[in-house]
Amino acid sequence: MAHPSQTPPRGHVAFVGAGPGDPELLTVRAMREIQSAEVILHDQLVPEAILSLASEGATLLPVGKKGFGPSMKQDDINALIIAHASSGARTVRLKAGDPGVFGRLDEETEALDAAGVPYHVTPGLTASTAAAASLGVSLTKRGRNSDLRLLTGHDVKGFAEQDWRTLARPGAVAAIYMGKRAARFLQGRLMMHGGAPDTPITVVANASRPNERQLPSTLATLPADLDAADLDGPAVLLLGLAPRAARAIAFARQEVS
Template structure:
């Protein structure tokens, strides 16, 4: 399938691609094909090295990484790069970690290229929540436990993000919390304030799907202790315990010492 010729004559100016959380095993065939036909790849910080290694040598790469509460490329600059290269006739691939439809600022970038009449397409990817759940041997939904799944962010443009805490605090609820490391204490406090059991299982998966991935099971009461020891990006799976062995807090502290 990878050896079939790729038609480029009818490709749009800009293709938005979800790269998955890091491992090339989670890249879709459509995303791989898009990488092979691009002239320019504009990529985010969380795109895994295995994915970047699949970009042909002749393709120009532009790093526009954003780091939460850290150095970041301004969104207006990213928009300008998409427009500049799209109007120049380049086949532009905008590569985002995970699924570009989830917390990926996709709408803002689409609006920027639509404003100048550039055509586009979107190739979604695997989001970190599904890959993290698979890593711990769990399902994000289960009959008799939770009839819904919440994907929430730990912070937004205004700071720590407010959620439907009462709804999240109900027994049996499951939520994947993205960008929740710095807001973990806030999240813990809000949930317990609204009735969440301190013994609710929580799994923290750090560096999802990458060679240095690790996960450990805690409870809501010890969430902040665990998150404080994570140096890489992490997904917090509220309401799920790992089915397989995970690092305990004491083991994690020993490893960090």
């Protein structure tokens, strides 16, 4: 297996985190691996601004999965990765955000292990970190929360159940991925377990990208606010977090104008 600081050899798979979307938030190693790849199998959420960093002769293959939408089967994705790596191509599996955060990394590395194909993983900045940075707040804070939960709004079985009692406690902070369609479900579960109606929830869509949008909301108004805002693109729901006061005022002025 190649040392991750070197360009991956042929027949090797580099799992690369593309970060939340802003090319300037790519790691140096991710940039190098993208530029040296001969084949890039990429998620649907990886933007053109990052795909354009590939070399002119690279083959770009979309293998994205979309919640509640058409998706390539995981077994087919695994087979494609193995086929290109086994052909001797310098192969990059490019995943939005961090490969290990709701990115099905284990399913793909297990398939490579079974096929005897070497690989390494380059982490990326996950969307919740970029979203909190845009709000000017921290994901953890002394006296408020000593833990942080990363949750998914839905899984392969539908809306995902969580430890709602813990999440409903005052001061709890969680980043909820793929949660827009689950907003009414999340609201119902949290309020059923004692969540305060005025609990802040900020929705950040397209975090770090030029078309980023921030929607300050509360547990009581979240579904209605999301319906009215009609946000496009991937979004993270930051439970327990609100923008700093100055940023919230600026957001309100922007909406009025």
